[in-house]
Amino acid sequence: MKIALIRPNMGDYRSTDAMPPLAMGILAARAGDHEVAFYDDKVETIPERLDADLVALSVETFTAHRAYALADRFRRDGHRVVMGGYHPTFRPEEALLHTDALVTGDAEGAWEQLLSDASSGHLQRVYAGDNRAPLSDYRIDRAIFAGKPYAPVELIQYGRGCRFACDFCSIHSFYGPGVRVRSTECLIGELAQLNRKRLLFFVDDNLFSTPVNLDALLTAIRPLGLRWSCQISIDVARDLSLLDRLAEAGCTYVLIGFESLERENLLQMGKRWNGVAGSYAQVVRELHQRGIGVYGTFVFGYDHDTPDTLARSVEFALESRLEIANFNPLTPTPGSPLYERLLAEDRLISPQWWLDPAYRYGDPIFVPRRMTPQQLAQGCFEAKQRFYAWSSIARRVLASDTRFSLFGRAMSTVANLISRREVYRKQGRALGT
Numbered sequence: 001m002k003i004a005l006i007r008p009n010m011g012d013y014r015s016t017d018a019m020p021p022l023a024m025g026i027l028a029a030r031a032g033d034h035e036v037a038f039y040d041d042k043v044e045t046i047p048e049r050l051d052a053d054l055v056a057l058s059v060e061t062f063t064a065h066r067a068y069a070l071a072d073r074f075r076r077d078g079h080r081v082v083m084g085g086y087h088p089t090f091r092p093e094e095a096l097l098h099t100d101a102l103v104t105g106d107a108e109g110a111w112e113q114l115l116s117d118a119s120s121g122h123l124q125r126v127y128a129g130d131n132r133a134p135l136s137d138y139r140i141d142r143a144i145f146a147g148k149p150y151a152p153v154e155l156i157q158y159g160r161g162c163r164f165a166c167d168f169c170s171i172h173s174f175y176g177p178g179v180r181v182r183s184t185e186c187l188i189g190e191l192a193q194l195n196r197k198r199l200l201f202f203v204d205d206n207l208f209s210t211p212v213n214l215d216a217l218l219t220a221i222r223p224l225g226l227r228w229s230c231q232i233s234i235d236v237a238r239d240l241s242l243l244d245r246l247a248e249a250g251c252t253y254v255l256i257g258f259e260s261l262e263r264e265n266l267l268q269m270g271k272r273w274n275g276v277a278g279s280y281a282q283v284v285r286e287l288h289q290r291g292i293g294v295y296g297t298f299v300f301g302y303d304h305d306t307p308d309t310l311a312r313s314v315e316f317a318l319e320s321r322l323e324i325a326n327f328n329p330l331t332p333t334p335g336s337p338l339y340e341r342l343l344a345e346d347r348l349i350s351p352q353w354w355l356d357p358a359y360r361y362g363d364p365i366f367v368p369r370r371m372t373p374q375q376l377a378q379g380c381f382e383a384k385q386r387f388y389a390w391s392s393i394a395r396r397v398l399a400s401d402t403r404f405s406l407f408g409r410a411m412s413t414v415a416n417l418i419s420r421r422e423v424y425r426k427q428g429r430a431l432g433t
Contacts, residue, residue, distance in 0.1 A: 001034045001035070001053040001054050001115070001118065001119060002034070002035045002037070002051060002052045002053050002054070003031060003034050003035065003036050003037070003052060003053070003054045003055075003056060003115075004037050004038075004039060004050045004052035004054070004055045004056070004079075005024050005027055005028060005036060005037070005038045005039070005056050005058075005144070006038075006039050006040075006041065006046065006055060006056065006057045006058075006070065007021045007024055007039075007040045007041055007042060007057075007058055007063075008041045008057060008058075008059065008063040008066040008067040008070055009041040009042045009063060009066060010062050010063055010065075010066060010361065010426075010429065010431050011066055011429055011430060011431060011432060011433065012041075012066070012433050013429075014042065014043055014044070014045075015042045015043065015422070015425075016418060016421055016422060016425070017151055017418050017419070017422050018040065018042035018043050018149075018150055018151065019150055019151050019153055019155055019201070020142070020145040020148070020150050020155055021040070021058065022140060022155055022156075022157055022203060023058050023084075023085070023107070024038055024040075024058060024144060025140040025141050025142055025144060025145065026107060026108070026138075026139065026140050026141075027056065027058075027107060027111055028140075028141040028143075028144045029139040029140050029141040030107070030108065030111055030112055030139060031115065032112070032115065034115060036141075036144065037051075037052070038144035038145075040148055041063075041066070041070075043148050043149050043150065044148065046070065049077065050074065050077075050079065052079060053079075053080065053118075054079070054080050054081075054082065054115075054118055055071070055074045055079045055080070055081045055082070056081075056082045056083070056084070057070065057071060057081070057082075057083050057084075057085075057099075058083075058084055058085045059083050059084070059085040059086075059087045059088050059095065060085060060086055060087055061086065061087045061333045061334060061354050062354065062361075062431065063087075063431075064087045064091075064094075064095075064354050064355065064431075065354055065355055065431040065432030066431065066432050066433065067083070067098075068095075068097075068098040068355075068432075069432055069433045071083065071098040071099055072098055075098075075099075075100070080100050080101075080118065080123065081098070081099045081100055082099055082100060082101045082102060082103070082114060082118075082123075083095050083098075083099045083101075083102045083103070084102060084103035084104070084107055084111075084129075086170060086174060086335065087334065087354075088102045088103075088104065089104040089105055089174060089335070090170065090173070090174075090333075090334040090335035091334050092104060092126060094352075096125060096126075100123055100125075101114060101118075101123050101124060101125055101126070101127065102125070102126055102127070103126075103127045103128075103129055104126065104127070104128050104129060105128060105129035105130065105131040105174070106129035106130060106131050106133065106160075107129055108129065108130070108133065108137065109129060109130055109133065110127040110128060110129040110130075111127075111129075113127055114127050131160075131174065131175050131176060132175075132176060132178075132180070133180075134180060135159070135160065135180050135181065135182045136182075136183070136186075138157075138182050138186060140190070142193075151418070152198050152199070153198055153199050153200070153201050154194045154195055154198045154199070154200045154201070155200075155201050155203050156187070156190060156191065156194070156200060156201070156202060156203070157182070157202070157203050157204060158181055158182060158187060158202055158204050158207065158213075158217055159179050159180055159181035159182065159204050159207075159209050159213065160175055160179065160180050160204070160205075161175035161176070161177075161178060161179040161180060161205070161209070162175070162179065162205045162206045162209075163177075163178070163179055163206065163209060163210070164206065164233065164270070164271070164273075165177075165270060165337075166257075166269055166270050166271055167268065167269040167270045167336070167337050167338045167341075168269055168299060168330060168331070168332070168336055168337075168338045169336055170333055170334070170335030170336045171205050173335040173336065174335060179206075179209035179210070179213070181209060181213050181216075181217075184216050184217060184219075184220035187217070187220065187221075188220055188221070188224075191221070191224065191226070196224075196225075196226060199227055199228065199229060199252065199253070199411055200226055200227065200228035200229070201228065201229045201230065202228065202229070202230040202231070203231075204230065204231060205231060206231060206232060206233050207230040207231060207232045208232050208233050208235070208236045211242075214236075214242075217249075218245050218246065218248075218249040221249055221250065222245075222248060222249040222250070224250070225250065226249075226250045227250050227252045227407060227408075228249075228250050228251060228252060229251070229252055229253030229254065229255070230251065230253075230254060230255070231254075231255040231256075231257075232254050232255070232256065233256070233257070233273075234256050234257070234258070234274055234276075234277055234280075234283055235273055235274075235276050235277055236254075236277075237277035237278070237283045237286055237287070238276050238277040240286060243286055243287065243290055243292075244290065246290070246292065247290035247291060247292055251292055252291070252292065252293060252405075252407075252408050252411070253292065253293045253294070253295060253323070253408075253411070254287065254292055254293075254294060254295070255295040255296075255297065256283075256294060256295070256296055256297070257271075257274075257297050258274070258280055258296045258297065258298055259271055259274065259297065259298060259299050260298065260299065260300075260302060260305070260309070260313075261280070261309065261312055261313055261316060262302070262304045262305065262309060263275070264302075264303070264304040265302040265303070265304050265305060268302050268303060268304070269299075269302060269338075280316065280320070281316070281319075281320055284296075284320040284321075284322065285320075288321075288403065289403060290403070291403040291404055291405065291408065293323035293324075293404065293408060293411075293412055294320075294322050294323055294324075295322070295323060295324040295325065295326075295415075296317060296320075296322045296324075296325045296326075297325070297326045297328070298313050298317075298325070298326065298327050298328070299328050299329075299330050299331075300313075300327065300328070300329055300330060300376060300379065300380055301329055301330030301366065301368045301376050302330065302368075303368075303369040303370070304369075304370070305368060305369075305370060305371065305376075306370045306371055307371055307375055307379055310327065310379040310380065310382075310383050311379075313327065313383070314327065314383045314386055314387060317387055318386075318387065318392060318395075318396070321395070321396045321400055322396065323396065323397060323400075323412045323415070323416075324412070324415050324416065324419060325387050326384070326419075327380050327383035327384055327387070328380060329362070329364060329365070329376050329377055329380045330365075330366070330368075330376075331365060332348065332365060332366060342366045347366045347367045348365065348366050349364060349365055349366060349367065349373065350365070353365045354431060355431075355432075357430070357432070359430070359431060360428045360429060360430055361426045361427060361428065361429045361430075361431070362377055362380070362381055362426070362427045362428060363377055364376050364377045381423075381427055384423045385423070388416065388419060388420035388423055393413075393416045393417075393420070396416075397409065397412045397413050397416055398413070400412075
């Protein structure tokens with residue numbers, strides 16, 4: 001068969017911060033003798049007509065509206081369409097209105113069975129992936145990414161899942177308890193094929209899955225002389241010697257979910273452990289002293305948030321000189337406890353907001369307790385504007401006293417410029433076509 005793999009964007013426009021989707025590379029690597037073409041809606045225009053026997057889309061909640069429109073168009077043209085990803089896993093009945101078959105959970109195994117059935121003309125409606133299978137047969141075909149204008153970052157995956165179950169997150173619902181990691185031997189073999197002049201980013205939801213797993217990874221990659229970044233939970237800073245090891249192994253950036261300055265909010269979202277490493281400011285200082293930049297994320301809209309909470313959070317981010325930050329209105333997505341709670345409390349403005357033609361990126365999705373929906377949405381956008389003002393970028397990055405290498409400072413500058421541009425490009429955009 002001829003297979004067209006498609007990653008939809010939020011709408012029919014191109015992004016400037018897109019990175020290669022590893023999931024598409026995994027599908028391509030497991031396609032056997034079939035002919036594969038890959039189209040990334042985030043960086044290129046999807047052809048009006050496809051020369052394909054099967055069209056496969058990977059769908060997230062924010063891209064569902066656009067994905068369904070593309071799928072409907074391809075089906076009208078006579079193509080068989082299949083879907084997978086987080087959103088179809090949590091909303092299969094919805095996705096099945098727009099596709100001939102879908103894969104829930106991890107694709108490995110289920111994808112090969114789907115292709116076999118499609119070849120023989122006996123396509124089933126649902127294929128269930130095994131989200132607990134070992135990652136011993138991890139394969140990826142990066143050739144499909146060649147020539148596409150992605151950000152100059154190399155992506156790699158060590159493990160899947162997260163040991164925490166935060167209220168606003170659907171990762172735990174998707175993967176269940178526990179984390180599966182690849183063997184370091186397999187990982188090192190893949191690293192050898194990547195461009196070492198680029199910053200490497202581990203896409204794991206939390207690289208600190210267990211002390212044993214993290215120790216194995218740091219021991220394996222330290223001799224390689226890589227420069228890399230990751231998402232990691234703040235409790236890694238409870239052990240300063242572990243921070244030393246991160247820096248020695250080449251860690252240049254960490255993304256940390258600070259989420260809130262309000263202890264009551266942290267309790268509500270299930271992140272009481274965010275305080276085990278001391279104050280946020282101290283954690284940032286310890287990382288900066290080791291030449292590790294910090295991308296801090298914050299969410300607003302929990303029951304103890306007020307407009308003052310947003311203002312204080314921005315002040316913290318500026319005073320701590322976070323290299324990058326994001327200030328997001330709380331987004332209830334299917335599969336998260338937050339979504340189910342707000343739905344039960346009748347606080348969702350539009351229960352299927354991702355399909356609502358009136359919804360615009362950055363709009364309020366629910367009614368907060370201590371501010372209006374409009375105050376929440378406007379406050380988050382103003383926080384981003386203030387953080388990414390030209391004067392702020394100059395103070396935080398160009399005049400930073402962080403022990404950065406020239407490479408690290410250059411990466412920080414580029415990341416801020418891209419983030420600033422995307423803040424204004426995405427705000428107020430409709431989802432879908």
